[in-house]
Amino acid sequence: MISDVMAEAKEKMQKAVEVAKDDFATVRTGRANPALFQKVLVDYYGTPTPLGQLASMVNQEARTLVITPFDKSALKEIEKAIVSAPNLGANVGNDGSIIRATLPELTEDRRKEFVKIVRDKAEQSRVALRNIRRKAKDDLDALKEVGEDEIARAEKELESITKSHVEAIDEALKRKEAELLEV
Template sequence: MIDDTLLEAEEKMDKAVSVAKDDFANIRTGRITPAVFGKVLVDYYGAPTPVQQLASFHIPEPRMVIITPYDKSSLGAVEKAVRDSDLGVNPSNDGTIIRCVFPELSEQRRRDLVKVARTKAEEARVSIRNIRRHAKDAIDRIVRDGEAGEDEGRRGEKDLDEATHRYVSQVDELLRIKESDLLSV
């Protein structure tokens, strides 16, 4: 019973780390990746569709992305979605492809993005701690109901604390990597 609770908590903590990793991928650094377009939705035949499902991305230079829509009729919609997004780029359309040149990040903008990354990391840590709290409550309930002994409960809490520390450390490591990416010129 306690093992099931621990397993469920670890799965949820793993998901929290995955969400943090995705959030960090959406924060742009000096070099552009297609992941920065992850939250851009295109109105494609009336349905909001992620741009990654409608186009391929080519990165010829660190700050330039060439977007090639699979369906040429969606070129205007993709361009409009990229322009209206919060990426801060003005895409240019030559009839078959869309070029997006990202401006160089200023020092102030880099520091702002580091703050955003720290906020995302803290959200992930809080999520992991909440998962820990819920799992600890469940373990306490199991012990209180007599379904497991106190020794098992203490062992379960110790394992839960170790898992919590391990996942928080993963988030901290992801943050450290992202900060170094952001602050390197």
């Protein structure tokens, strides 16, 4: 019983850390990276679809990404979605079959703004971890056929698991901040 609750909490916390790292990857650092464009939603036949499902993306140069749509009829919609995507500011051009997205140089103010965005994403992830911990603690408290000592031990273990996952998010945040502030 306790081990099931702990295993579920551990798994959910690990997924929360992975989501945080994925979110960090969507914040640009001055280099064109396909991960920046993965979550851009394109209106594809009336359905918001992630760009990663509609096109292949390849780095051509440090700040230029070449986007090749799988369906050429979606070219205009992809271009429109990239132009309107927040936090990208990409200059977009297409030649009828591919799209070239060039990211502008980052100013120091823009870098600091991105650091704030990343810190906010990290805080949201920490809140998610605390919510997972709270649910696991409630599940442990709901166990009637287990002794109080075992529940207390499990709660201590839950705290240490939570702490290690929060530290993983903080470490990823530190790396991303250093990457953003690097000129």
